[in-house]
Amino acid sequence: MAAAMRTRGDWRNALFVAPYLLVFVVMLVLPLAMGMWLSTTKSDLFGTERWVGLANFVRLFGDAIFLQTVGNTFVFVLLTVPFLTLAGLGLALVLNRQERWAAVLRTIFFASTVLSVTVVTLVWRLVFLPDGGLLGVTAEALGKTPIAFLNNEKLAMPAIAITTIWWCIGLPMVLFLAALQQVPRDLYEAAALDNASRWTTLTRITLPAIRRTFFLVIIVEVILQFQLFGQAQLMTLGGPNNATRPIVLFIYETGWRQWELGYAAAAAQVLFAMILIAAMIQYRISSRKGVA
Amino acid sequence: MAGVQLAEVGKAYGAVTVIERLSLAIPAGEFVVFLGPSGCGKSTLLRMIAGLETVDSGAIHIGDRRVDTLPPGKRGVAMVFQHYALYPHLSVRENMAFGLRNLRVPADEIASRIASAVASLEIEGLLERKPGQLSGGQRQRIAIARAIVKQPELFLLDEPLSNLDAALRVRTRLELAQLHRRLGTTMIFVTHDQVEAMTLADRIVVLNAGGIEQVGTPMEIYLRPRTQFVATFVGAPRINLLPVEVKAGATGNALARLGDGTIIGTEVPFAALPSGGAMLGLRAETVCVTAGDEATTHGTAEIVERLGERTLVHTLLSDGARLVAEDAGVSAVRPGDRIGLAIDAAAAHLFDAAGIGHHREAR
Numbered sequence: 001m002a003a004a005m006r007t008r009g010d011w012r013n014a015l016f017v018a019p020y021l022l023v024f025v026v027m028l029v030l031p032l033a034m035g036m037w038l039s040t041t042k043s044d045l046f047g048t049e050r051w052v053g054l055a056n057f058v059r060l061f062g063d064a065i066f067l068q069t070v071g072n073t074f075v076f077v078l079l080t081v082p083f084l085t086l087a088g089l090g091l092a093l094v095l096n097r098q099e100r101w102a103a104v105l106r107t108i109f110f111a112s113t114v115l116s117v118t119v120v121t122l123v124w125r126l127v128f129l130p131d132g133g134l135l136g137v138t139a140e141a142l143g144k145t146p147i148a149f150l151n152n153e154k155l156a157m158p159a160i161a162i163t164t165i166w167w168c169i170g171l172p173m174v175l176f177l178a179a180l181q182q183v184p185r186d187l188y189e190a191a192a193l194d195n196a197s198r199w200t201t202l203t204r205i206t207l208p209a210i211r212r213t214f215f216l217v218i219i220v221e222v223i224l225q226f227q228l229f230g231q232a233q234l235m236t237l238g239g240p241n242n243a244t245r246p247i248v249l250f251i252y253e254t255g256w257r258q259w260e261l262g263y264a265a266a267a268a269q270v271l272f273a274m275i276l277i278a279a280m281i282q283y284r285i286s287s288r289k290g291v292a
Numbered sequence: 293m294a295g296v297q298l299a300e301v302g303k304a305y306g307a308v309t310v311i312e313r314l315s316l317a318i319p320a321g322e323f324v325v326f327l328g329p330s331g332c333g334k335s336t337l338l339r340m341i342a343g344l345e346t347v348d349s350g351a352i353h354i355g356d357r358r359v360d361t362l363p364p365g366k367r368g369v370a371m372v373f374q375h376y377a378l379y380p381h382l383s384v385r386e387n388m389a390f391g392l393r394n395l396r397v398p399a400d401e402i403a404s405r406i407a408s409a410v411a412s413l414e415i416e417g418l419l420e421r422k423p424g425q426l427s428g429g430q431r432q433r434i435a436i437a438r439a440i441v442k443q444p445e446l447f448l449l450d451e452p453l454s455n456l457d458a459a460l461r462v463r464t465r466l467e468l469a470q471l472h473r474r475l476g477t478t479m480i481f482v483t484h485d486q487v488e489a490m491t492l493a494d495r496i497v498v499l500n501a502g503g504i505e506q507v508g509t510p511m512e513i514y515l516r517p518r519t520q521f522v523a524t525f526v527g528a529p530r531i532n533l534l535p536v537e538v539k540a541g542a543t544g545n546a547l548a549r550l551g552d553g554t555i556i557g558t559e560v561p562f563a564a565l566p567s568g569g570a571m572l573g574l575r576a577e578t579v580c581v582t583a584g585d586e587a588t589t590h591g592t593a594e595i596v597e598r599l600g601e602r603t604l605v606h607t608l609l610s611d612g613a614r615l616v617a618e619d620a621g622v623s624a625v626r627p628g629d630r631i632g633l634a635i636d637a638a639a640a641h642l643f644d645a646a647g648i649g650h651h652r653e654a655r
Contacts, residue, residue, distance in 0.1 A: 186377035189344050194391030194442075195365030204390070208381040 032272075038265035045259050056266035066267060068242050069250040070274075072157065076228050076246060079161035080168070081221045087165070088172025088217060093202070095173070096180045106177070113170030117230035124163040125150070125235060150236050153243040160231050160244055167231075168224070172217045179213035180206070215286035222278045226271065247271045294355030294368070294445040294478060295320040296341065301350035301360075303336060303502075310336050312502045313350065318480070318495075320355075323472045326482045327489040328499035329525065335450055337499070338482045342371050342448050354446055365394070370439035371448040374455065376431045378423040378438070385419040388438045402441075409437040412474070413467075429460045436471070447479040453488060465491060486526045490514070498522050516654070520647040523573050529604055529616050531641075532574040538565060538642065546642060546650075548572045551611035554589040558640040559652030566644050573641035573649070574615070580634045581605055581619035587632025591615065593625050607631065 039056055042049045060066050091109055095102045112120070127134040128149040136146035149159040183206060191201045207214075229248040232238055238245030238253075247267060255264030296318040303311040310333045318324050326334040339345040341352055343364035352360040359367045370391075378387050385406060392402045410416055413433050423431055432452060439447055449468075453461045469492055472479055483489055489496050490510040498505040498513060498521075506518040517523035523531045536548035540562040548556045548570070556572065581603075591607035594614075603623035607615045617633050619625055642650045 184375070184377065186373050186375055187379060189342075189364070190371070190373065190377040190379070191390075192344065192364040193342060193369065193371050195394040196390070197394070200394060204382075205379060211381075 035265050035268055038262055039269045041262045043262040045261060056263050060266055060270060065242060066250055069245045069247045072244060073226060073228060073246045075157055076161060077222060077225045079158060080164050080225045081218060083165055084168055084172050084221050085217050088169055089176050091173045092176030092180055096177055109173055110170035112167050120163060120167045121231055121234040128159050151240050153240050156236050156240060156244045160235055163231055175213055175217050179210040183209040215282060219279050219282045223275050226275045296446060296478065297353040299351045301340060301352060302348045303340060303345065304348055310502050314504060316497060318478060320478055321476050323479045323492060323494045325489040325493035325496050326499055327486060327496050329484060332499040333502040334482045334499045338448050338450055338480060342369055343367050368445040369448055370442040370444035372435045372439050372452045374451040376435040378431055378434055380423050383420050383422055384434050387434060388441050391442050405441040409440045413437050428455055432456060432464060447477055449481040451483055468492060516651045517649045519649055520571065520643040523641060523649060527575060529576050532615050533571045534613050536570055536572040538570045551613050552589060552609045556635060556637045556640055558642060559638050560642045560650045564650055565642060568645040571643040573643055574635060576604060576616045576618045578636040578639040579615060579617040581617050581625055582632045582634040586634050588635040589633050591631060591633060593627055593629045593631050596625055596627055
């Protein structure tokens with residue numbers, strides 16, 4: 001009797017999970033599976049021509065432009081993630097106080113996060129523009145030749161990175177602020193009675209206490225920044241000479257401009273694998289250090 | 293080992309005064325308990341001594357040094373927090389060593405201090421564990437050990453027993469008393485628990501609304517409460533307070549007339565009492581249930597609380613006043629019974645309209 005009721009209960013329990021499960025399967029699992037299948041075919045927007053096995057992947061790893069976009073994406077992640085993490089932490093440490101000015105600055109630093117990528121890139125194009133842009137005008141005022149940041153192969157990616165950092169700094173900051181506010185105040189009081197300097201307090205009390213958030217921010221930012229698209233699309237169109245073309249832009253152009261859907265899907269699987277591996281490595285490191 | 297001097301210290305948060313011009317001298321080596329209800333300022337006062345709260349006015353001296361302008365780490369004090377405040381990511385050993393390393397105590401000295409603290413508090417097996425792997429009682433011991441290894445001039449303990457279960461609280465209380473006897477260091481202990489205060493203190497400082505109500509030994513506080521507040525706050529069950537009319541007796545002592553007409557011949561000198569209304573204060577143990585004719589008055593038992601070693605009988609007097617009386621552990625009294633009460637008039641207290649206590653003359 002009890003067993004029978006439990007079985008019926010199990011069936012009803014599934015109803016509670018069903019709405020989310022439906023969305024999860026339809027919006028995430030199915031597209032992922034379809035993408036994986038697409039990547040093994042030769043397809044365009046009109047349909048699938050034939051199954052080609054791993055041919056798309058073989059072609060990808062011989063494609064100099066794709067390999068460059070992989071390199072570009074890694075460079076971009078290395079330029080942004082460490083800075084976003086450390087600057088976010090720094091801002092949170094400075095602004096984690098009750099005063100009014102800190103509240104105002106917290107709002108200001110977070111404000112950029114709510115802007116759309118269109119607005120952000122527009123603002124920063126106005127900064128980087130050599131003719132009449134903020135940096136250009138400043139350079140001229142100082143008697144220097146203005147630099148065309150976005151047309152310079154070496155400077156375009158750092159310019160996009162700066163734009164991205166300005167845009168994205170809010171999230172790491174609020175995550176760190178939330179973590180800092182979870183640290184019990186009496187730990188700091190105990191440290192003060194234990195004669196701990198500010199540096200000792202930071203390194204021995206604060207940082208260990210927010211270690212979990214530190215790894216969370218890195219994982220979140222790695223996943224986010226690997227997907228660079230809008231800034232490169234709107235600021236440089238991937239140029240000059242592919243110097244700022246990230247993987248997502250490559251996928252977009254291959255799929256929707258050149259109509260090579262199978263090939264684009266293969267590139268998307270590579271990006272998926274890269275993000276997965278990066279996240280797994282982070283997760284492994286953080287759990288091996290015994291983050292409790 | 294050093295004494296503590298508070299001279300007219302004050303503290304306010306905005307318009308709210310928390311501590312008002314409070315002065316207190318604590319001799320070296322004394323175990324002092326700050327006792328008071330929530331919000332009376334006792335923790336604030338302790339934190340001001342520790343340096344965790346600023347002092348708005350007045351001065352604090354520990355030994356010969358004025359400390360109220362020094363940071364907490366320079367005051368030579370160690371504190372045991374209510375929630376232990378152990379560093380969660382450091383092992384027990386590192387927790388104890390942390391403060392000493394900051395003071396640049398040599399490594400072998402740190403090791404020997406930890407070893408002796410470990411031996412005296414019986415925490416041998418715990419040194420390499422993290423606080424999260426310890427029980428509440430073990431954490432409390434580590435917090436105490438962390439304070440001991442600093443060899444401070446003054447121990448500050450902020451309700452350190454309130455998170456322990458009843459049995460552990462009693463045991464830790466005894467250990468704290470032994471610790472104080474062994475170390476001889478001045479200790480200030482904050483609590484709202486009168487039993488802790490009575491059992492541990494050399495002297496109790498009863499605080500109320502940011503000021504001192506009374507400073508005295510536990511028995512002084514219990515037997516000669518300076519105010520009605522002290523009388524009601526200390527002692528369980530709460531002292532009986534009955535409105536009375538007072539007049540002079542033949543011996544010069546006050547006669548108190550209860551609402552039911554009973555006259556209690558107190559030993560409080562009448563001349564010391566100001567005119568106006570008064571309250572008679574009677575501890576439950578001075579009002580005994582009696583069957584014989586020595587009864588001072590009679591009442592009806594309402595509630596009978598059997599505590600084992602004694603029985604508390606909540607009694608309704610004929611005028612509607614209520615009184616808690618005591619009976620032997622094995623008591624025949626049942627609710628609704630008409631009972632006689634023998635009141636020990638010599639132990640009665642009188643509180644005047646201003647709440648000031650008047651007692652029989654000290655012998």
